[in-house]
Amino acid sequence: MKNLLSENAAILIIGNEILSGRTEDKNFNYIAKKLSEHGISISESRTVSDNKEEIIKALNDLRKKFKYVFTTGGIGPTHDDVTAESVAQAFDVELEVNNEAFKILEGYYKKIGSEFNLVRQRMARIPKSAKLIENKISAAPGFNIENVFVFAGIPKVMHAMLDITLEKIDKKDSIIKANIQVDAPEGEIAQILEKILRVWTDISIGSYPFYNSDDDYGVKVEISSLNQDQLKKATNDLKKQLSKESIKYK
């Protein structure tokens, strides 16, 4: 399937609890949809453990390859939260106590009547030259350094950080889509789809078979384009070809 968007990104999910199966990642799909609406496509995603070397290696691979990298997880106060120090090492900058982050956290713990202890102070350590990303939910900020955006792993917090980040990235043309549900197995329409792709060059086609029962199966075909006119023409052409072969669709 052709990628129609020119701006690309990668996602780096950090956390043993995802890899062990204990926690099901819900962040990736959320970010993918939001970025897609914003005109940015995700070209790759990786999940690595809470291990500095692994995080550094993956981050260095991805940040050189893609326009944006978004990371989730590993910025809390415990022993397995090693994202901030890994990002600092990847960029070869110091990890320092950020005064702004320190004040935000100090104020937050005062407000909720908890001690701002040494462990919590770890969350004020931010790579030098990084800009903070506000955390409206639980104060501890994310941060942005060059093309890398570091978010929390807790979905509610991550959502808030992503929203704030996307406000600062110009929205690009986003993809428009048409969906056709075909009452035939994939193997009977594959050649038609290939023909449509040869004729209409500014589109992309996704083909998603489904099977609910012996009487209810088929393929959900999704045509995507940045161009309304191409989308319409390709969709009409597909319908014409299906009718010619007496294949039902809706």
Place this chain on the structure above:
Amino acid sequence: MKNLLSENAAILIIGNEILSGRTEDKNFNYIAKKLSEHGISISESRTVSDNKEEIIKALNDLRKKFKYVFTTGGIGPTHDDVTAESVAQAFDVELEVNNEAFKILEGYYKKIGSEFNLVRQRMARIPKSAKLIENKISAAPGFNIENVFVFAGIPKVMHAMLDITLEKIDKKDSIIKANIQVDAPEGEIAQILEKILRVWTDISIGSYPFYNSDDDYGVKVEISSLNQDQLKKATNDLKKQLSKESIKYK
């Protein structure tokens, strides 16, 4: 968090529909849980698009680094199903029509009264020297070549292929776990957890904060070990330390 299992694996998820956010991947978490029960830990996961170069690059990285690689997606009959040819190229072997796969598919389509057309015959192309992995649901087989296991992307089919595969891989010691729910925020128990980790060396600790409301929040602490005795001692020690600090748990 320390990895206690000696056998490691990577998962490679193939499909634009996952990267675009259209489809939420459900396979990763299923595989992770099943492998964990089998004594195999997942050390890394990647998701790449239906692009041969990207698949080959990721596969060559992962298969050299880990004992097992499991891939999902891209073995259907359409234009964007390029996994089999990518795997063949990664291993530098020919992609050939596999007689056994051809017969299985031919029989299946005869049975369900559908034409075994050219497009469907694509699914009989398997890298030379690979062994087939049975597909009890919809016939088109997966395959295994060296340490790489190639599964379908449709969850029901993937589950069946994984079950058959795990029957052939010796079960290793699996991890045993103890869970303690602590009525305190993560920042107040982080130092206790670090202390426990210094004393008990054959365990691993995961710390998972949760927040349901202002009155219902805390941390789910999971202690893991291969050793029942260590697990019990470390868990009792943790409870003792929490009590000493007057922190409630259950």
